[in-house]
Amino acid sequence: MARSVADFLRRFDEPRVVAPLAPEPVVIDEPLIEAEETEPREPIVELTDELRDQLVEEGRAAAKEECEELIARERAASLLRLETERRSWAREEGERLGEQFRSAFDRFVEETGADVGRVLEPFVTGEVRERMVEALVDRLRVMIADREHPVVRLCGPTDLLDSLCEKLGGEGVATRIEDVGGVDVRARLDATTIETSLEDWMRELHDEDGAQ
Template sequence: MARSVAFYLPCFDEQPKILAPEPSPLAIEFDEPEPAIDLPEPEPEDIRPVLTDELREQLLEEGRAAARAECDEMIARERAAVAQRLEEERRRWSREEGERLGREFRDSLGRYSARIGEDVERILEPFVVREIREKMLVALMDTLRILIADRENPVIHLSGPVDLLEAVCAKLNGEDIATKIEDVGGVDVRARLDATTIETRLGEWMAQLREGDDAA
């Protein structure tokens, strides 16, 4: 087959083909990375509220109120504890004092009965009773003064024969003590202050005296 002359001439319009180079077998080295620089952490932002004079006064008032409430509660507990201890001590003292007075009266009766005879006893009985009654009134007054020592405006309820009630009121005259009296007769005076009751026991003493006379 016949070809034209142009087929055998080189074409200058085409771009020459450049072959890519073969990969190099040599390793490529990279520089070491620079060490990281520690940057200072940013300071936290202060988000506290601004303590104004009004806020300060509010906080102080709340603190004072809490302190007052705690103090009042503590005082109430202490008062209740003291009142309970005081009541227990009063009851114990009243019981022991009554027993002591009873022993003294019985001892006094025994001593008088041993020293005097039957006839002399009948003659002296009014005088002995009067003396014992006076001692009982003195002991009663001493006991009442102890009971009202820590009381404000105490009110004592008295019951018994009118002559002994008048004697007790006369001894209380001049002291800041209110009395309520009730004439119930008999020979003993009974004094009541709140839950505490004290009695002279003169009738019991006189009954024992008569029993001793009958036995003789």
């Protein structure tokens, strides 16, 4: 159906129709959420028979190595304990044997001391007598050093008197001897008297032997 021209003309007597306003957009202030980066996934390895055998062998090797290390540590600890016990035993045994040795030695000295003393007494006495004679001669030499024609009177056993006279022979001294026995020698020059003390020493030696 054809429309007339009047349909296309604007009519001012009709009420004005206002188009509704479009609503303003609502802005929501929210932080931007960044998309998380996904880590690349490792490729899935297919467990083949060859790979399975390799993993089994690696596990066995690791277990063997760990077992060997454990055995080595236990062996070292055992050796350390053994060495500690050995040292402790040696120390205790040494102390015990040392105490037994000291006790046995003390008994030996106690049982044989008197016999040994009697056996050695002649040798010891002879040595002491010789030293006493030497000391007596040295004293007499000092006493007669500043005297002219000194005369020394000697009393004692014959053997010691002969020894004294022999030692004083080159000193230019006259001697008068008197054999009175005993073990000591008495030498007198004017008002000075010198005497050995071998008898006192032997008495002390016998007293010590008797006390033991």
